[in-house]
Amino acid sequence: MEKGKLYVVGFGPGSFDHITARAVEALQESDLIIGYKTYVDLIRGLLTKQTVVSTGMTEEVSRAQEAVKQAELGKKVAVISSGDSGVYGMAGLMYEVLIEKGWTEATGVEIEVVPGISAINSCASLLGAPIMHDSCTISLSDHLTPWDLIAKRVEAAAQADFVIALYNPRSGRRTRQIVETQRILLKYRSPDTPVGLVKSAYRDRQSVIMTTLSEMLNHEIGMLTTVVIGNSSTFFYDNKMITPRGYQRKYTLGSEKQPLKPHQRLRKEAEPWSLESMSSIDEQITTEVVEKAPTIDLPFQKVSSLDMALQALSMIDGDEEELGEKAITYVQQKIESIFELAVSPGVANKQFTTKQMTTLVEVVGEKGTMEYTPNHQIVLRIPTSDPETVTSKLSNAGFLLSPIGDVLTVKACDFCDGEKTDAIPYAEEIQRTLGGLSLPKELTVGINGCGMACYKAVMDDIGIVFRKGKFDLFLGAKPVGRTAHPGQPVAEGIPPEQIIDKVTAIIEEYKEKAHPNERLFKYFKRVKEIQGYKYQDMAPKIEIEPAPCGD
Numbered sequence: 001m002e003k004g005k006l007y008v009v010g011f012g013p014g015s016f017d018h019i020t021a022r023a024v025e026a027l028q029e030s031d032l033i034i035g036y037k038t039y040v041d042l043i044r045g046l047l048t049k050q051t052v053v054s055t056g057m058t059e060e061v062s063r064a065q066e067a068v069k070q071a072e073l074g075k076k077v078a079v080i081s082s083g084d085s086g087v088y089g090m091a092g093l094m095y096e097v098l099i100e101k102g103w104t105e106a107t108g109v110e111i112e113v114v115p116g117i118s119a120i121n122s123c124a125s126l127l128g129a130p131i132m133h134d135s136c137t138i139s140l141s142d143h144l145t146p147w148d149l150i151a152k153r154v155e156a157a158a159q160a161d162f163v164i165a166l167y168n169p170r171s172g173r174r175t176r177q178i179v180e181t182q183r184i185l186l187k188y189r190s191p192d193t194p195v196g197l198v199k200s201a202y203r204d205r206q207s208v209i210m211t212t213l214s215e216m217l218n219h220e221i222g223m224l225t226t227v228v229i230g231n232s233s234t235f236f237y238d239n240k241m242i243t244p245r246g247y248q249r250k251y252t253l254g255s256e257k258q259p260l261k262p263h264q265r266l267r268k269e270a271e272p273w274s275l276e277s278m279s280s281i282d283e284q285i286t287t288e289v290v291e292k293a294p295t296i297d298l299p300f301q302k303v304s305s306l307d308m309a310l311q312a313l314s315m316i317d318g319d320e321e322e323l324g325e326k327a328i329t330y331v332q333q334k335i336e337s338i339f340e341l342a343v344s345p346g347v348a349n350k351q352f353t354t355k356q357m358t359t360l361v362e363v364v365g366e367k368g369t370m371e372y373t374p375n376h377q378i379v380l381r382i383p384t385s386d387p388e389t390v391t392s393k394l395s396n397a398g399f400l401l402s403p404i405g406d407v408l409t410v411k412a413c414d415f416c417d418g419e420k421t422d423a424i425p426y427a428e429e430i431q432r433t434l435g436g437l438s439l440p441k442e443l444t445v446g447i448n449g450c451g452m453a454c455y456k457a458v459m460d461d462i463g464i465v466f467r468k469g470k471f472d473l474f475l476g477a478k479p480v481g482r483t484a485h486p487g488q489p490v491a492e493g494i495p496p497e498q499i500i501d502k503v504t505a506i507i508e509e510y511k512e513k514a515h516p517n518e519r520l521f522k523y524f525k526r527v528k529e530i531q532g533y534k535y536q537d538m539a540p541k542i543e544i545e546p547a548p549c550g551d
């Protein structure tokens, strides 16, 4: 008699695009397909000559027993599960039924578990990227698992800040479990925590809803819904649910220039949150607590950081009952990342006040950095979980705030310390309308208040020089490098009321048509004409050997 075989096949969410090639092969190699009726219907289009045995929802044990029986009779049998057969599917039950019969791999029928895409993965792909960090799945079905145990797992996962995918959240009879789960989660997570509800992922009646922990029960949740609860750092962006992996702790995601060089990134001091760094803090605290507070009733064995923190809080507040809530607050803290921005006293103003300098010291602190730039700005890099407070303090101190990176920066002269004021309103208007605009590459608009052009506007990407009541316009300077050259004088005597529109039109064209990373002078050279201004080669006419450093 030919030897039988058991395939335990997870066929993924249900569309043929998301079933693995091995799963299709296993189904087509089988003589017999055994499964829940709804699942069999989903894969029927892949079947050829196979006999199908489909049964109802609570018939898993009889399906497993029948599959084993038929395999032992020499048939190739596929037992099917949606998603992954090893995640709330049939794989475990198949092994349990075999073990009851004394099965061993050496002597019993061959078994192959064919993995599939589980709902946590398929639903996550429709929501954006919500399970980028530690996550867990919890089934709210208490038909086979005591509710006390499920509630304990929800509580632990909520406390530990896992992203949680809830399977089997509600059915016709089981309606209280999701309500109770929300109540537990709200003890530990903000009501605004992002939640994704995905029903019938990759099937005909697919629906995706983005909501929050407090609002989620106002939407339809049923047996075909997977509920994905974000962790304390998950956020919504443009109808996507995203959980950061933590790159923002070390890297500046909007800039090519990183504050930490590659050789610094794995150093202990660059990872103050790591176990190694925390251990040295633990040791320091243990020593200090034991030396300075011998009356604290610490257990004899090694004390964890959390225990010590709770002890310390109880001493401060004298209210041990509140300690749980304080620990919870810690879990909900926002993640600290490096916040970068540039500040200056104003477009024309170059003088810092005492209040501005003390505000800088306050917001930058000991861990941040300040870097003065040729654009008359100070670039701040501040580790913080609260950028809004930082910007509000800087604005209150009278700073002009600008983003950094590939943005438009306005760089003006000081208009002879405010004596030659005619062009200042135009400089301020350009800053107000175009300053900080995101562009294919960084771009500086230089504005000088007289023909002396002593702040070198002609060496900026766009140079504007006020002269005899009108503006001269220079385009396409190459501001740095050994082949640096000034901008090409493209127009003289532009009436003041036209200058802002002309500059705006140039910027809009460059933003729309330049390649990523293409500086304005390169774009001008490539297209030969911007807004009617014809290109002339301003580069030095002598041959310059390429420099090893890149220019």
Ligand code: SF4
Binding pocket: 413, 414, 415, 416, 417, 420, 448, 449, 450, 451, 452, 453, 454, 455
């Ligand atoms: S460019 Fe003219 S107005 Fe501006 S600081 Fe120099 S001399 Fe004064």
